Structure formats: structure tokens, C-alpha cells
Amino acid sequence: MISTLNYTALPDAAALQRLCQSLAVLDAVNSQDLEYRYYTYNPNWDENEALFEMSDGEGDQMLVLFRPEGCCINGYLEGYDQPDKAQVTRGLPEAFDEFIFGEPVNSIGTTFCLWYTPAHGWQTGVVESEDDGSEELLFIFDGRPATYTEWANEYFIDETDRDPIDEATVARIYQHEPLTRELVQELIDPLEDWSQLEADLQAIGYPYNFS
Secondary structure (H helix, E strand, O other): OOOOOOOOOOOOOOHHHHHHHHHHHHHHHHHHOOHHHOOOEEEEHHEEEEEEEEEOOOOOOOEEEEOEEEEEEEEEEOOOOOOOHHOHHHEEEEHHHHHHHHHOHHHHHHEEEEEEEOOOOEEEOOOOOOOOHHHHHHHHHHHHHHHHHHHHHHHHHHHOOOOOOOOOHHHHHOOOOOEEHHHHHHHHOOOHHHHHHHHHHHHHHOOOOOO
């Protein structure tokens, strides 16, 4: 499992950014109601910055900032003690200071923090506890379509009459295959609002062709 004690399995910043886009697209298809999505992605969060967010609606949140210098992950889990922020961010590159010490991260809280730069790869500060909950949020970044498929079939499909999501379809979106009507319908059929999905894809910056 990926965690702050075992983060070498995380993809580099560019690959992680593509994966984050794919996760946001999959959630946009599976839930057209933004309130029930776990994963969202904003490629224009600020100048030269993109932001991926995971939120379970119950307090757990993970924000991933992408900048030209690399990326930075802030995780917060309800029920876990917040470590000394100065320690958990020890060695953090200055490029990520505003993100980690500003809003909204400052108000959300920090139970773990990781960052990536091309020169040094993935790093973290002082991990004070072996159980900081990081694997509960970072598991989705393993790059395996089966991981999202298993999670989504439980979250979106369980106790509904929808057909289970197919791993092969998820794999095509992980590969950034342009979204077509046929591909969408392999995930959910019927889709309620095609114009809403088109707007979501434009906001995420993911290729599609619905003609």
C-alpha cells in the first residue's frame, strides 16, 4: 500500500497529473451531481497551478497542487492526530509554502504531506506515526484501473440497479483515450445530461468527441 512510509510507488508529477484528470472524468460520468463526487480536478486553479481534490463529504480531504516545480499532496483525515506541521513539512520546497501554509489547506488541516520535484523525486517531512492514515487516501494513486473499478462499484453502484463498471473501460480513460458517447455508455447508460458532462470535460481539460 502507498503511504508516507512507502511512497516510492507513487507516479511522477506528470503521470500523477494525468491520473488525477482521469479520476475526475470517471467521477464526472458516474455522478453528474458534484455533491457526490469524490474526485475533482481544476487545471486553472491559479496562474501556472492545477488542483486535484478528494473529498468524502465527511471531513476527509486530499489536495494535490501541480506547479511547474512539481507537485505537493496535503492530506487530512478525521480522527487522526495532526502532527507538528513544521515537522511534517520539514524540507518542503519554497514553491509550495503558499499552498501548504495558506488557504484552504490551513483551515482544512494536515495529517500528512508529500511533495515531488524532478531533482529529488518524492519526499516527505518527519513522519511521527506509522499510522497517519495516508494509505486510506493515497491508495487510488497506484495507477491500477482495477483499484478505481473496485472502489467505484462499491461507492456508485452498490445497492443500485446499474450494471457494474468494467475495468477495461476504466483502463481506456486511464490511458487518456478521448471520451466518446460509446465510451461513456460503457460506464453508464443512459447518461442524464450530455451538456453537463461536456461542460465538466471542458473544465477538467480532458479530450472528448461527442459528434
